[in-house]
Amino acid sequence: MARIKDVAARAGVSVATVSRVINDNPRVSGENRARVVEAMTQLRYVPNAVARSLRTDATKTIGLIIGDILNPFFTALARSVEQAAREAGYTVVIGNANERAEEQDHYVRTFAEQQVDAFLICPTAEVTPSITELAVDGRPLAFLDRTLPGLAVPTVRVDGARAIDGLVAHLARLGHRRIGYISGPDSLSSGRDRTEAFLAAMRRHGMEIRPEYVETGDFQAESGRASTVRLLSLPEPPQVIFAGDNLMALGALDEIRGRDLRLGRDVGLASYDDVPWFVHVDPPITAIAQPTEELGHRAVAVLLDLLDGREPESTTLHAQFIPRKSCGEEGEIA
Amino acid sequence: MARIKDVAARAGVSVATVSRVINDNPRVSGENRARVVEAMTQLRYVPNAVARSLRTDATKTIGLIIGDILNPFFTALARSVEQAAREAGYTVVIGNANERAEEQDHYVRTFAEQQVDAFLICPTAEVTPSITELAVDGRPLAFLDRTLPGLAVPTVRVDGARAIDGLVAHLARLGHRRIGYISGPDSLSSGRDRTEAFLAAMRRHGMEIRPEYVETGDFQAESGRASTVRLLSLPEPPQVIFAGDNLMALGALDEIRGRDLRLGRDVGLASYDDVPWFVHVDPPITAIAQPTEELGHRAVAVLLDLLDGREPESTTLHAQFIPRKSCGEEGEIA
DNA sequence: CTCCTTCGTGTAATCGATTACTCGAGATCC
DNA sequence: GGATCTCGAGTAATCGATTACACGAAGGAG
Numbered sequence: 001m002a003r004i005k006d007v008a009a010r011a012g013v014s015v016a017t018v019s020r021v022i023n024d025n026p027r028v029s030g031e032n033r034a035r036v037v038e039a040m041t042q043l044r045y046v047p048n049a050v051a052r053s054l055r056t057d058a059t060k061t062i063g064l065i066i067g068d069i070l071n072p073f074f075t076a077l078a079r080s081v082e083q084a085a086r087e088a089g090y091t092v093v094i095g096n097a098n099e100r101a102e103e104q105d106h107y108v109r110t111f112a113e114q115q116v117d118a119f120l121i122c123p124t125a126e127v128t129p130s131i132t133e134l135a136v137d138g139r140p141l142a143f144l145d146r147t148l149p150g151l152a153v154p155t156v157r158v159d160g161a162r163a164i165d166g167l168v169a170h171l172a173r174l175g176h177r178r179i180g181y182i183s184g185p186d187s188l189s190s191g192r193d194r195t196e197a198f199l200a201a202m203r204r205h206g207m208e209i210r211p212e213y214v215e216t217g218d219f220q221a222e223s224g225r226a227s228t229v230r231l232l233s234l235p236e237p238p239q240v241i242f243a244g245d246n247l248m249a250l251g252a253l254d255e256i257r258g259r260d261l262r263l264g265r266d267v268g269l270a271s272y273d274d275v276p277w278f279v280h281v282d283p284p285i286t287a288i289a290q291p292t293e294e295l296g297h298r299a300v301a302v303l304l305d306l307l308d309g310r311e312p313e314s315t316t317l318h319a320q321f322i323p324r325k326s327c328g329e330e331g332e333i334a
Numbered sequence: 335m336a337r338i339k340d341v342a343a344r345a346g347v348s349v350a351t352v353s354r355v356i357n358d359n360p361r362v363s364g365e366n367r368a369r370v371v372e373a374m375t376q377l378r379y380v381p382n383a384v385a386r387s388l389r390t391d392a393t394k395t396i397g398l399i400i401g402d403i404l405n406p407f408f409t410a411l412a413r414s415v416e417q418a419a420r421e422a423g424y425t426v427v428i429g430n431a432n433e434r435a436e437e438q439d440h441y442v443r444t445f446a447e448q449q450v451d452a453f454l455i456c457p458t459a460e461v462t463p464s465i466t467e468l469a470v471d472g473r474p475l476a477f478l479d480r481t482l483p484g485l486a487v488p489t490v491r492v493d494g495a496r497a498i499d500g501l502v503a504h505l506a507r508l509g510h511r512r513i514g515y516i517s518g519p520d521s522l523s524s525g526r527d528r529t530e531a532f533l534a535a536m537r538r539h540g541m542e543i544r545p546e547y548v549e550t551g552d553f554q555a556e557s558g559r560a561s562t563v564r565l566l567s568l569p570e571p572p573q574v575i576f577a578g579d580n581l582m583a584l585g586a587l588d589e590i591r592g593r594d595l596r597l598g599r600d601v602g603l604a605s606y607d608d609v610p611w612f613v614h615v616d617p618p619i620t621a622i623a624q625p626t627e628e629l630g631h632r633a634v635a636v637l638l639d640l641l642d643g644r645e646p647e648s649t650t651l652h653a654q655f656i657p658r659k660s661c662g663e664e665g666e667i668a
Numbered sequence: 669c670t671c672c673t674t675c676g677t678g679t680a681a682t683c684g685a686t687t688a689c690t691c692g693a694g695a696t697c698c
Numbered sequence: 699g700g701a702t703c704t705c706g707a708g709t710a711a712t713c714g715a716t717t718a719c720a721c722g723a724a725g726g727a728g
Binding site: 003004005015016019020022023047048049050051052053054055056 | 713714715716717
Binding site for chain 2: 053091115
């Protein structure tokens with residue numbers, strides 16, 4: 001592989017001049033610039049970003065840690081983050097935590113070692129020492145989708161309360177009283193917030209909350225299935241199940257089908273998160289859509305503020321309730 | 335941030351000793367080792383991977399370029415690659431090409447600059463100069479899922495011929511004669527291979543191939559929808575549509591629903607790729623499943639061979655035909 | 669004609685680690 | 699007791715870039 005000094009030798013100039021050409025420094029004569037460019041293409045020179053980063057103390061890289069790469073919500077998020085970052089000249093490196101604190105920490109450490117310029121984290125589970133360290137050391141850091149308590153870290157998140165209220169109103173209108181809920185883990189702010197919003201909405205609409213109707217999952221399909229098993233085995237099972245994310249909804253659906261129940265007639269289903277295939281289930285699944293595109297763009301904007309020394313603004317966006325048919329017609333579900 | 339020399343000063347030793355501790359070199363006395371470890375934790379020292387990489391000429395990083403991060407096939411693949419790589423002590427950085435040659439090249443360049451130790455590419459479209467350069471320069475490189483002609487690059491891929499033959503046999507058994515096909519782009523080996531396998535299977539089972547039944551998409555949902563529009567507008571539309579990947583199947587399904595056609599009765603649908611939600615469509619979608627887990631593991635194995643100077647082995651795995659109900663019952667579709 | 673800018677270029681220090689080489693102290697062997 | 703080995707540790711070169719600083723030439727002002 002060619003190095004900068006090979007290019008310099010070939011072009012008959014010093015390495016400083018070559019470096020100036022690479023970095024678009026105007027203090028280079030037209031003639032020399034041409035010779036350098038020529039030498040670079042001849043040698044197929046590729047600048048070594050590792051060496052540059054060491055010297056400039058910047059990698060032009062953002063470390064993004066998502067909860068689960070198999071969750072379409074997070075991949076959509078990753079895509080929009082990547083897009084926005086690219087426009088600002090940054091590369092995104094993605095770490096998949098698999099919803100486990102331990103794997104999240106692995107990436108926090110790895111990214112710190114690799115000297116990413118900024119961290120964007122969808123925190124999994126509790127506050128871990130490694131995340132606290134980032135915050136304490138004042139590294140550019142923002143939380144995305146989820147927050148952690150007790151840390152002064154700017155956060156870009158979604159408030160689903162309005163949409164959840166819309167859902168509960170919808171269920172009340174259809175005459176359903178017995179609503180089962182599969183929450184995300186209590187250790188996650190997104191899980192807690194949704195649960196709280198759900199309970200508040202239930203109260204507001206004068207609906208009884210039975211403790212046995214509130215299950216706790218972990219945002220993965222299998223926990224949605226297991227929770228559904230318990231809900232449907234109750235002496236008086238709920239009429240509608242509201243799953244706290246799209247994967248748990250998938251798991252719930254697996255179990256409903258497995259029992260040969262008719263969706264929307266024997267039992268209803270609604271999901272936080274909207275995914276493209278929901279419209280193809282029969283009946284189509286009532287859902288709450290999150291503005292993933294905007295979420296990612298805002299998150300990058302916050303990081304750029306941090307990196308450029310501006311004051312970052314935590315942002316809260318709103319989710320949207322999308323009624324479809326999976327909760328049945330009025331008075332339909334016994 | 336603490337540097338190695340700060341640790342050395344605090345522990346009262348030289349930087350060489352600290353470095354030896356970091357790298358588990360046994361030539362350090364127990365006492366000094368303890369002092370260094372103590373100093374490292376006190377200073378919250380994090381080794382600088384950029385500096386290390388510059389010196390050692392290794393980043394312990396694999397660059398993976400996937401076709402589309404919104405395609406569940408690729409995310410499953412990415413996850414398995416990441417898992418296998420991690421076990422071998424490598425970090426994976428993912429580049430999303432969005433199925434565009436230009437974005438793929440962006441990542442090839444970026445990864446080359448960042449000095450990744452090896453490249454794993456699901457090539458999008460044609461042979462581009464940047465990929466040729468990688469191959470010519472002898473960089474550790476393997477293709478995954480797709481190949482490019484004319485380059486001696488080890489490849490890990492799936493042969494779907496057997497599964498596709500199973501599908502066509504299935505369709506023949508059901509009495510269907512008019513089969514529409516939405517292929518991937520001809521510029522992609524995976525697209526070409528599937529088309530070829532499909533045509534061969536049709537011939538083998540004595541079924542007529544009408545040119546107007548063969549549509550070409552681009553592996554994205556919208557092209558599946560557009561192709562379906564054309565197929566269903568034909569004077570004599572096909573009885574069954576076979577989509578070349580899961581996203582085009584999704585698009586096809588969108589169009590079928592949009593026309594209020596009954597799946598499996600008015601028109602059948604089958605998909606290359608199997609995804610979790612297929613079983614929840616009514617009727618469940620007949621599909622061809624690829625062994626993504628194994629695919630990713632093998633790909634990493636090939637890269638490790640390359641990196642350790644062993645002779646890599648190109649591998650071809652087989653896909654599996656999974657009959658469900660979306661192509662109707664015998665003689666059902668007119 | 670001198671003095672002062674400005675411009676283009678080169679020399680060399682620097683970023684933070686790794687590691688070849690060196691060296692002294694103590695152990696081992698005959 | 700002297701020669702040889704082993705062990706633990708330190709000094710300094712090195713990786714490939716960027717950039718402060720220095721310097722000579724050319725141009726402009728007076």
